[in-house]
Amino acid sequence: MKFPLYLDNHSTTPMDPRVLETMLPYFVEKFGNAASRNHAFGWEAEEAVEQARKQIARLIHADSKEIVFTSGATESDNLAIKGVMEMYREKGDHIITCLTEHRAVLDTAKALEAKKGIKVTYLPVDKTGRVNPDDVRNAITEKTILISIMMANNEIGTINPVKEIGKIAKEKGILFHCDATQGVGKIPVDVQEMGIDLMAFTAHKIYGPKGVGALYVRKKAPRVRIAPLIDGGGHERGMRSGTLPVPLIVGFGKACELCEQEMPTESVRLAALRDRLQAGILKSLDEVYLNGHPTQRLPHNLNLSFAYVEGESLLMGVKEIALSSGSACTSATLEPSYVLRALGVGSDLAHSSIRFGLGRFNSEEEIDYTITRIIQIVNKLREMSPLYEMAKEGIDLKTVQWAAH
Amino acid sequence: MAYSEKVVDHFNNPRNMGSFKKDEEGVGTGIVGAPECGDVMKLQIKVQDDKIVDAKFKTFGCGSAIASSSLATEWMKGRTIEEAGKIKNTEIVQELNLPPVKIHCSVLAEDAIKAALNDYKKKHGKSE
Numbered sequence: 001m002k003f004p005l006y007l008d009n010h011s012t013t014p015m016d017p018r019v020l021e022t023m024l025p026y027f028v029e030k031f032g033n034a035a036s037r038n039h040a041f042g043w044e045a046e047e048a049v050e051q052a053r054k055q056i057a058r059l060i061h062a063d064s065k066e067i068v069f070t071s072g073a074t075e076s077d078n079l080a081i082k083g084v085m086e087m088y089r090e091k092g093d094h095i096i097t098c099l100t101e102h103r104a105v106l107d108t109a110k111a112l113e114a115k116k117g118i119k120v121t122y123l124p125v126d127k128t129g130r131v132n133p134d135d136v137r138n139a140i141t142e143k144t145i146l147i148s149i150m151m152a153n154n155e156i157g158t159i160n161p162v163k164e165i166g167k168i169a170k171e172k173g174i175l176f177h178c179d180a181t182q183g184v185g186k187i188p189v190d191v192q193e194m195g196i197d198l199m200a201f202t203a204h205k206i207y208g209p210k211g212v213g214a215l216y217v218r219k220k221a222p223r224v225r226i227a228p229l230i231d232g233g234g235h236e237r238g239m240r241s242g243t244l245p246v247p248l249i250v251g252f253g254k255a256c257e258l259c260e261q262e263m264p265t266e267s268v269r270l271a272a273l274r275d276r277l278q279a280g281i282l283k284s285l286d287e288v289y290l291n292g293h294p295t296q297r298l299p300h301n302l303n304l305s306f307a308y309v310e311g312e313s314l315l316m317g318v319k320e321i322a323l324s325s326g327s328a329c330t331s332a333t334l335e336p337s338y339v340l341r342a343l344g345v346g347s348d349l350a351h352s353s354i355r356f357g358l359g360r361f362n363s364e365e366e367i368d369y370t371i372t373r374i375i376q377i378v379n380k381l382r383e384m385s386p387l388y389e390m391a392k393e394g395i396d397l398k399t400v401q402w403a404a405h
Numbered sequence: 406m407a408y409s410e411k412v413v414d415h416f417n418n419p420r421n422m423g424s425f426k427k428d429e430e431g432v433g434t435g436i437v438g439a440p441e442c443g444d445v446m447k448l449q450i451k452v453q454d455d456k457i458v459d460a461k462f463k464t465f466g467c468g469s470a471i472a473s474s475s476l477a478t479e480w481m482k483g484r485t486i487e488e489a490g491k492i493k494n495t496e497i498v499q500e501l502n503l504p505p506v507k508i509h510c511s512v513l514a515e516d517a518i519k520a521a522l523n524d525y526k527k528k529h530g531k532s533e
Contacts, residue, residue: 308465309465310443310444310465310466310467310470312467312468313416313466313467313468313470313471316408316413316416316467316468317416327443327467336443346441347440347441347442347443348440348441348443351440351441351443383422384419384422384463384464384465384471385445385463385464385465386436386445386446386447386463386464386465387440387445387465388465389424389447389463397440402438402439402440402441402445403437403438403439403516
């Protein structure tokens with residue numbers, strides 16, 4: 001085993017060496033600008049970009065002409081939401097989204113509310129983190145022009161009923177944007193079957209390079225139009241100007257191709273490792289709670305709350321394993337995870353949550369090591385926890401008058 | 406965020422971690438914080454002839470909170486009640502090199518010290 005172990009694959013993934021290999025010729029040797037139409041250097045670059053576009057489109061069952069390259073999923077979310085709201089402003093002023101979206105969507109919606117007078121409905125989720133399609137239907141007004149619901153959540157891995165939401169959107173003639181950053185490459189995604197009109201995703205979550213993402217923009221039934229955020233040379237059919245980062249795009253394409261080929265076996269392998277991790281921890285520790293949906297979740301995600309133990313101290317105790325926590329102490333805002341709060345998880349358990357994000361390069365040996373270390377540190381910190389002591393004495397912590405600070 | 410060496414040392418080798426029986430003669434207990442806020446500290450002192458002869462802590466919280474309370478027990482031992490009451494959070498910040506976002510941990514430790522001292526005084530008829 002090579003330390004530190006990396007179990008934070010929702011945050012980013014290491015690049016696959018096979019991806020790097022395909023990118024390398026496009027830095028020095030094949031450096032052309034894909035927009036140069038009048039010489040071999042440009043043609044070579046353009047060909048590479050179009051090849052990548054096909055690989056990417058194939059993974060999500062789209063046409064390659066429907067892929068718009070961006071700098072990443074955050075830009076794609078911004079482009080989709082702001083682009084649609086600007087383009088269709090005369091048709092309405094209402095967006096439907098949900099409380100557990102990534103901040104790339106939430107903050108974009110908030111910015112439109114504050115600056116453009118757009119109205120936004122933030123739908124609640126159930127205790128497993130799923131949006132109820134009926135809530136989407138009920139929130140639709142005559143002024144609704146966009147539904148933006150994520151495919152799978154980045155903290156708890158819960159997969160939304162995207163197909164059902166897509167169906168409602170079609171039925172009502174409303175555009176459906178889906179932030180699929182955590183879903184693409186991990187679970188089967190089919191924009192046709194799912195009724196998705198716009199979809200954001202990125203390369204670095206699927207073992208590709210950082211700095212490149214894509215927005216799927218439906219071309220037929222309906223033909224979706226968006227106003228650009230960045231004006232300039234009219235690249236990407238005018239939706240996103242700027243010289244294309246050819247090496248990154250080539251890497252993105254290869255990353256998608258690998259995901260497509262390996263998903264059937266890899267998702268099974270990851271789910272088995274994840275289940276092993278969960279079972280190993282739950283077998284030896286009491287009062288550990290699963291956050292998210294028991295089955296409708298990403299195969300590589302596990303989010304647990306360890307009662308009476310604060311998340312950041314847990315991470316500090318297993319420094320040789322890279323993990324993430326919903327504890328306020330690990331965020332800039334000093335508030336515990338808004339995603340867990342939206343599920344109705346109490347602040348105390350939100351502070352105690354740990355996210356495990358498994359990936360392509362994790363081994364069974366690493367998972368077994370992680371189980372052992374998590375059990376050790378949780379026992380040690382519970383020994384140190386006044387809350388655990390009180391609970392063991394039979395005191396109901398909910399009835400204690402805490403001096404909040 | 407990188408922790409100072411002293412925080413890491415207190416976290417890995419906590420000083421005086423544990424509990425006294427609350428009703429034991431000469432013991433004062435202070436519990437501050439709230440689970441919803443992500444930190445709860447329990448500090449206990451054992452007093453003989455106005456002097457703190459022993460101290461213990463238990464903390465639910467981040468590494469800096471654990472280190473602040475561990476340090477507090479070290480500093481309280483051997484002091485008189487009056488001297489212990491003068492421990493300031495700023496001294497804890499300085500000793501542990503706490504960054505600005507962790508200053509509340511030191512404030513909580515100072516509050517826990519005061520709460521333990523007050524509990525002792527109250528139990529022993531010395532409340533102010």
